[in-house]
Amino acid sequence: MRFFCDSMTQKRKKSGGGRVSKVKRSNQVRNKLAKQGKSKSVRNKRKNFSKPVSQHQPQIHHEEEEEESDHGEGMLEMVEKDDLQFLQSAVLNRSYSLLKNIRITEKSKPRSTKKKSKNKEVIEDQYEQSLPELHSGKFMKPLLPIKTKHGLVKREIETDVKEEPLSNKVTSKEKEEKESEEESEDDDMEIELEEKKEEDLSSLSTVELIARREEVLNKRKFMIGVLSSGLLENPQEKIKNFKYLLEMMDEKNPEVQLTVKKLATVSILEVFKDILPGYQLKHFESDGVKLKKDTLILQGYEKTLLTNYKLYLQKLERMLNIIVRKKGSTYIPQKQEVKLAEVAMKCLCELMVSNSYFNFWKNIVQLVVPFLNHRLFPIRETCAKAVKDVFRSDKRGEITLEIVRKINLLVKKKSYSVHEEVLEVLLSLRLKEVNLDREKEDEMKQKKFMNHKQKLLYLSKRERKKSKKLEQLEKELLETKAEESKQSKMKNLTETTKFLFTIYFRILKTAPHSKVLSLTLEGLAKFAHCINIEFYHDLVSVLDGLMLGNEEEGCTLGHREQLHCVQTVFTILSGPGLAINIDPLRFYSHLYKNLLYIGAGKSHQDLPVVLSCLDTVLIRRKKKVSLQRQLAFTKRVGILSLQVLHNGALACLKIIKSMLQINKAVDVLLDPESSIGGGTYFPELDEPEYCNASNSSLWEILFLVNHYHPTVRKYAKHLLQGAPAVGEGALPAELSKMSPEELFHDLDPTQMNFKPPVPLPKQQSTSSRPSKTMILKTINAQKKCEGKLKDVMQDVEISSIDFYGHIFQKRKIAIKKEKT
The missing domain is CATH 1.25.10 (Leucine-rich Repeat Variant)
Structure with a gap:
């Protein structure tokens, strides 16, 4: 541009005369025509200035300084002062739609040269749609929601003032962010989580x-x-x-x-x-x-x-x-x-x-x-x-x-003062196949192998190469048979078992009175088959000392803990500890004594432990249990069946049936005549060997015949008839095959469901109902019978159980006479 301006000044100096530019000349002509009122023709001529230059001529762009025109001053002089002030205020306030496009400041947007054509009909329609709102003057205002069963119900009310929605209160910065987010493509997902400035929310409802x-x-x-x-x-x-x-x-x-x-x-x-x-x-x-x-x-x-x-x-x-x-x-x-x-x-x-x-x-x-x-x-x-x-x-x-x-x-x-969940999870371990005694055998084999390896050092090079190839082949064979993974798994389980018994033995030794002792004993009872034989003697003596306890210090165990001790000892003795000479007499008495403490209340959850103990003591070790103990435990299980719920009663009846099938001599308890003249039964004695259970009878089964549960009634009648396998009085195959634990869990009433469902009682007519006089007569008769029973009990020095046994015998004799 500078080069272009310098060349123009040099030309002017050479010409010698002052020459007027074309722009100045055109402005002078335009001003004259404007004063005469003939500016239309000038406008048409002005279009010629914007004609494009021919392609052959080079286009030269330069800045032309236009002189200010004087035709606007005449127009301003013609306007009055009041009108001029009104127009100036209108321009500043932009009150008219035409004045909104006027540039006031430099920052405002440049005015577009081309006029946009607008559809007048569309503008009129929009205006007509907004008219009802303006004339009515009522707008909807949101209220607090109401909480009902089906959720929140939103409410609205008509008002005269229109409130701007939250979406309209967004700042210009937020609008720009929204526009940028909309423009971003879905594939790229360029999301920016910027920290927004804290807004004043106190004015919001x-x-x-x-x-x-x-x-x-x-x-x-x-x-x-x-x-x-x-x-x-x-x-x-x-x-x-x-x-x-x-x-x-x-x-x-x-x-x-x-x-x-x-x-x-x-x-x-x-x-x-x-x-x-x-x-x-x-x-x-x-x-x-x-x-x-x-x-x-x-x-x-x-x-x-x-x-x-x-x-x-x-x-x-x-x-x-x-x-x-x-x-x-x-x-x-x-x-x-x-x-x-x-x-x-x-x-x-x-x-x-x-x-x-x-x-x-x-x-x-x-x-x-x-x-x-x-x-x-x-x-x-x-x-x-x-x-x-x-x-x-x-x-x-x-x-x-x-x-x-x-x-x-x-x-x-934590010095063993931990919550029960810490040791409770250990009961879920799967350690059935682990045998710690086998590990010792493997160690002995490893020692022999090491000795053999030392001998190989003195072999020749050819023999060493041969031995290496054999080892590699054996390893490949193990990999193909998946034996290597089994060996690593067994190794991990063995290490797990070691840590497990380290926890249990440490608690027994250092914290025998902690709150986790019950779980420790339960874990020992479950995993007793994995313990080394070397620890059996020490473990049995420790458990016996815990069960006896020191009454002066108040360290006696509860019933559940004692049952776990018994279960642990008999699990050891029935498994790998058969060869150990340990007399479990005191553990028989502990189990026999604790059976009476199980009832239908809180202690009913301890019945599965009792069932597993009885299964281990009476059925698995049947050859090592004397006849007197078998009779005593069978009688005590019969008493237990009256103290528990129907699922526990069925489990007890299953154990009685197993005892009748194992030893035919237990049938004596079903015959009341054989117990006459043999002595007195002492149910309160804690020693099963000397309680004289052979002189009693299973009169409890007669009460179970009238039980509220139909399956218990059926099972009791089945036992009274001698537990036949086929024919009249036989049980269904599904019921007879179930174990005591399965019966207990299958008929569990905690889910409030009876299996089979109990039928509804029949509705009695008003005529069949007993009158008040009949009820009074029965009450008086019961009182007289109770008085006579007390007199008989005072005259004859026998226990209540034997007295009921005597009634049971008389009833048996009466039934036989009726049959003959």
Whole structure:
């Protein structure tokens, strides 16, 4: 441009005369025509200035300085002062639609040169639609919702003032953010979670606050759903979505903070459960090694997946650390923090169950196990359930071993003052095939092999090569037969059993009066078949000392604990401890004594332990039980059948039937005549050998014939007829094959269901109902009978049980006479 201006000045100097420019000349002509009122022709001529230059001539663009025209000043002089002030105020306020396009400031938008054609009909329609609202002057205002059975019911009311919705109160910055979000493509999902400035919400009503919260929450839900579904559809391409989901776990908006954190945490959990493999991912740094493009992409995906998984676990750990009590800290967590911690614990436990052997599984175990001893019951319950599920589903035994090792350290650290859930989970271990005695045999074989290996050192090179080849072949054979995995599994189970009995024996030795002793004894009773024979003598003596107790110190065990001790001892003696010379006489008396303490109340839950003990003592060890003990236990089980519910009564009748089938001499209890003149039965005696049970009878079965449950009545009649296998009085095949434990659990009334269903009683007519006089007569007759019975009991020095036995004998004789 400068070059162009310099050339023009040089030309003017050479010409010598002052030459007027074309622009100035045109302005002068235009001003004259404007004064004369002939400016139309000038306008038409002005169009010629904008004609395009011919293609042959070069186009030269330069800035032309136009002089200000004077035709506007004449117009201003013609307008009056009042009208001029009115126009100036209208322009400033932009009161007219035509004046809105006038540029007042430099920042305003430039005026468009082209006029946009507008459809007048559309504008008129819009104006007509807005007319009813203007004329009516009534608008709808939202009110507080009402809570009903079906949920929240929204209400509205007519008002004269129209309130702007929340969506119209959005600032210009928020509008720009919305526009940028709409323009972003779905494939890229470039979502930016920016921290918004705090707004003043004090002016908003309660309804507006609720609506605002719902709007924000729906946006977050939609975002979480889109991100999660994208990850599930194509994890490799949408792996960046984890970043935004993890950011939502740190939501800072107080309106939706708790809900969004929960939703984000659970959504990430479901995504990980779906896309994580069942094996560990190992990342190798391949420096200087050329790899395929697909391999590099896969390695990058796995690395990113592991980093996001690690970040997720760290955030869960941060949520849980809030409810962990620290020394010297008086901080009490809020309810929201406790709820978040419960959600975090559930997520960790589900990851431990579903992905037991994925990366960081040891870290998860180390984090979860201490919460078995937490003060909050929901946390303990969640952990215990997850650990039990892991024990049941574990096929390799590695995670089971790690959990038991951590429990051992926890019990030792807390000095055995732990919650019951810590030891309760150990009862779910699967240790049926473990035999610690076999391990010693393997150790002896290993020693012999080592001696043999030392001999190989003196062999020649050819013989050494041959032995190495043989070892390699044996290893390959084991791999083909899957023997190597079995050996590693058995090794893990053996180590688990060692830690388990370390926990139990340490509690018996150092804390015999702790609250976890009952679970310790129950665990010993369940896993007694896995104990080494070397510990049998010491264990039996310790259990006997616990059962006797020191009454001065008040250290006696409860009935359930004593039953577990008996079960442990007889499990040992009926299994690998058959060759041990131990007299279990005192344990017979302990079991016989505790049978009377089981009833239909709180102690009814101890009946399964009693049934397993009786099965071990009377049926499995039938050859080592004397006849007097068999008779005494059969009679005591008959008494027990009257103290329990119908499912317990059926289990007791099943044991009586088994005793009748094992030893025919037990039939004496069904014959009342054989007990006459043989002595007196002492039911209160604790020694089954000397209670003289042969001189009693099973009169309890007569009461069970009139039981409220039809199956119990059928079973009692079956026993009275001698328990026939076929014919009249025989039981159905399904009922006769069931064990006592199966009968107890199958007919359990805790679910408020009777099996079979009890029929409804028949409606009695008013004529068949007894009158008041008949009721009074029966009451008087009962009182007279009771008085006579007392007189007879005073004259004859016999026990009440023998008295009922005497009545039972007379009834038997009467039935025989009727038959003849």
